[in-house]
Amino acid sequence: MLDKDDIIFQHCIDKWGLELQAKMTVEEIGELIEQLGKTLKSTIHFERGRIDRDDMVEEFVDTFLMIQQMRFMNKEKFDRIYEQKVNKIRKRLEK
Numbered sequence: 234m235l236d237k238d239d240i241i242f243q244h245c246i247d248k249w250g251l252e253l254q255a256k257m258t259v260e261e262i263g264e265l266i267e268q269l270g271k272t273l274k275s276t277i278h279f280e281r282g283r284i285d286r287d288d289m290v291e292e293f294v295d296t297f298l299m300i301q302q303m304r305f306m307n308k309e310k311f312d313r314i315y316e317q318k319v320n321k322i323r324k325r326l327e328k
Contacts, residue, residue, distance in 0.1 A: 242305040251306065258299035265292040 304311040
């Protein structure tokens with residue numbers, strides 16, 4: 234059974250196609266990298282609240298939504314690999 238987000242992701246893929254959504258994912262990742270680069274260059278200003286954190290959060294959300302759409306295409310495999318990666322991190326932290 235699809236949850237409400239999965240239904241939206243399916244509609245996006247049906248309307249715009251997987252190839253275009255994959256390109257949008259790359260674009261959103263690029264925008265996130267650009268925003269993070271601006272933030273990291275201005276760490277002092279960021280810590281003092283002079284950089285708009287909302288811009289950075291918005292780029293994270295845009296990227297997250299596109300990644301969720303890519304995940305939707307093969308949830309089982311994605312989730313299996315995700316769990317493997319989390320377990321790997323967990324083991325590193327236990328050392």
